[in-house]
Amino acid sequence: MSLYAIGDLHLHFQSELRAPGQLNNPAWENHEETLRQNCLKMIKPTDTLVLAGDHSWGKNLSLCEKDLEYICALPGRKILLRGNHDMFWDAKKTDALNERYKDRLFFLQNNFASYDTYALVGTKGFTFEGPFYMRQGRIVGWDTDAEEHAKKLVEREEERLEASFEAACRAGYSRFIMFLHYPPTNVLETSSPFTRLAEKYKAEQVIYAHCHGATRFHDSLTGRYRGVKYSLVSGDYLRWKPLKVL
Numbered sequence: 001m002s003l004y005a006i007g008d009l010h011l012h013f014q015s016e017l018r019a020p021g022q023l024n025n026p027a028w029e030n031h032e033e034t035l036r037q038n039c040l041k042m043i044k045p046t047d048t049l050v051l052a053g054d055h056s057w058g059k060n061l062s063l064c065e066k067d068l069e070y071i072c073a074l075p076g077r078k079i080l081l082r083g084n085h086d087m088f089w090d091a092k093k094t095d096a097l098n099e100r101y102k103d104r105l106f107f108l109q110n111n112f113a114s115y116d117t118y119a120l121v122g123t124k125g126f127t128f129e130g131p132f133y134m135r136q137g138r139i140v141g142w143d144t145d146a147e148e149h150a151k152k153l154v155e156r157e158e159e160r161l162e163a164s165f166e167a168a169c170r171a172g173y174s175r176f177i178m179f180l181h182y183p184p185t186n187v188l189e190t191s192s193p194f195t196r197l198a199e200k201y202k203a204e205q206v207i208y209a210h211c212h213g214a215t216r217f218h219d220s221l222t223g224r225y226r227g228v229k230y231s232l233v234s235g236d237y238l239r240w241k242p243l244k245v246l
């Protein structure tokens with residue numbers, strides 16, 4: 001039994017919409033088939049695959065159905081995290097999604113999933129990515145309105161993450177693997193409310209996605225930091241080969 005993770009599939013079986021970085025970029029060419037083949041080779045039916053957000057470009061659930069069916073057809077148990085592009089997933093209606101895809105997909109939000117002796121906890125997260133303006137490594141400007149708005153989003157996501165940890169604690173779990181869609185810190189930070197929660201609950205690993213393109217792959221923490229192991233699992237970073245977490 002193994003635990004795998006990958007994020008940012010950005011599927012578009014029912015949508016023409018794609019990010020500029022996805023167009024004419026060899027890393028994204030036929031990525032659905034590359035990932036499917038890698039999963040078939042690596043993942044057994046008894047394994048678990050966590051998909052760390054940004055699943056689909058579809059603007060609502062009916063425009064995501066083929067994308068979610070593609071995910072259903074991947075091997076193993078699939079656990080999904082909410083990404084910033086997942087418009088089909090109303091955070092207040094996670095229970096309805098779990099009911100609709102019962103026994104096929106599990107949507108992780110204000111709840112947790114068990115894996116062996118671990119609780120898999122998580123939320124979308126949020127990272128203030130600016131605008132802050134850098135010149136020759138120095139900050140020369142800052143959007144304070146955007147920063148104020150970001151603080152509110154971080155607080156809300158912090159509450160959701162703590163709800164996930166607490167639900168797992170109430171069920172008797174004390175070993176955690178923590179998942180975020182957004183990176184836990186931005187390029188200027190070494191800690192955040194999310195790293196503090198990881199440390200408070202002694203999460204063994206933090207897995208996150210969202211960072212696309214070589215210039216963004218090192219925006220946040222990777223490797224071991226203050227007792228927690230951090231890993232980026234965006235699909236283009238992993239070249240569509242899921243990371244073995246446990």
Ligand SMILES: [Fe+2]
Nearest residue numbers: 008054210212
């Ligand atoms: Fe993404």
Ligand SMILES: [Fe+2]
Nearest residue numbers: 054083084210
């Ligand atoms: Fe994202």
